[in-house]
Amino acid sequence: MSIPVLTIDGPSGAGKGTVSRAVAKLLQWHYLDSGSIYRSLAIAVLQAQVALEDLAAIKQIAEAMQLEFDCGDVLLVRLAGVDITSQLGTETTGNVASIVAAYPEVRAILLQKQKDFQQLPGLVADGRDMGSVVFPEAEFKVFLTASAEERADRRYKQLIEKGIDANLLQITREIEERDRRDRERATAPLTVPEGAIYIDSSSLSIQQVIDVVIDLVHKN
Numbered sequence: 001m002s003i004p005v006l007t008i009d010g011p012s013g014a015g016k017g018t019v020s021r022a023v024a025k026l027l028q029w030h031y032l033d034s035g036s037i038y039r040s041l042a043i044a045v046l047q048a049q050v051a052l053e054d055l056a057a058i059k060q061i062a063e064a065m066q067l068e069f070d071c072g073d074v075l076l077v078r079l080a081g082v083d084i085t086s087q088l089g090t091e092t093t094g095n096v097a098s099i100v101a102a103y104p105e106v107r108a109i110l111l112q113k114q115k116d117f118q119q120l121p122g123l124v125a126d127g128r129d130m131g132s133v134v135f136p137e138a139e140f141k142v143f144l145t146a147s148a149e150e151r152a153d154r155r156y157k158q159l160i161e162k163g164i165d166a167n168l169l170q171i172t173r174e175i176e177e178r179d180r181r182d183r184e185r186a187t188a189p190l191t192v193p194e195g196a197i198y199i200d201s202s203s204l205s206i207q208q209v210i211d212v213v214i215d216l217v218h219k220n
């Protein structure tokens with residue numbers, strides 16, 4: 001029996017995490033936030049004070065990385081037994097994640113960790129290459145995006161709500177730079193996977209996007 005997978009790929013701030021968590025909860029399926037794996041590696045690399053050009057050292061860290069996920073209402077991540085959840089969401093972590101994620105060797109090391117999330121009764125997987133590389137056979141595929149201005153605005157509001165000082169212009173620049181890096185890398189670039197439905201959420205509410213995605217699963 002094949003285990004159903006719904007993949008939700010798209011650029012930063014498109015709403016993938018928010019929508020994936022809600023849909024996984026409604027379907028009572030498991031949830032994979034693949035970005036948090038790359039973000040955890042970024043934290044481990046920063047902690048080890050390794051240069052971002054030192055591929056050999058980064059590969060060693062990726063291979064040895066002991067990660068535990070608690071995917072309840074709020075995602076909790078432990079690295080070597082230490083809760084790193086509060087460090088995951090920063091822009092520095094996201095930017096370093098996108099630099100280490102560009103190494104094909106690093107992606108190969110982290111591939112099986114992601115595949116292991118495919119468990120009954122089903123999986124909602126969010127990231128950049130879920131529908132194209134990690135779960136190419138997925139039954140349901142979504143590409144979720146929004147304009148760069150809208151995504152930067154969402155990220156800005158998210159940071160301000162968390163009490164984190166933020167600068168809209170800087171966030172816009174960082175989002176555009178991360179998009180460029182994720183789209184232009186040679187291995188597993190951000191792309192619309194074959195067979196995915198394309199949703200531009202620039203003028204849709206979170207609930208409207210959730211409804212479209214739930215409909216896709218229920219109608220098939």
Ligand SMILES: Nc1ncnc2c1ncn2[C@@H]1O[C@H](COP(=O)(O)OP(=O)(O)OP(=O)(O)O)[C@@H](O)[C@H]1O
Pocket residue numbers: 010011012013014015016017018019035154155157158201204205206209
């Ligand atoms: N359709 C929407 N309308 C308005 N705000 C939204 C919408 N979708 C998501 N948001 C808000 O945008 C912010 C970013 O969403 P989220 O973290 O889910 O994006 P993401 O695609 O997972 O980003 P990343 O890839 O960087 O983790 C959140 O504060 C979320 O509440």
Ligand SMILES: Nc1ccn([C@@H]2O[C@H](COP(=O)(O)O)[C@@H](O)[C@H]2O)c(=O)n1
Pocket residue numbers: 012034035036038039094097098099101102126127128129130178182
């Ligand atoms: N499947 C994925 C998921 C993420 N990445 C890289 O990690 C960065 C952070 O991801 P978020 O979804 O948490 O923002 C992202 O910019 C990508 O570079 C990836 O390569 N593949």
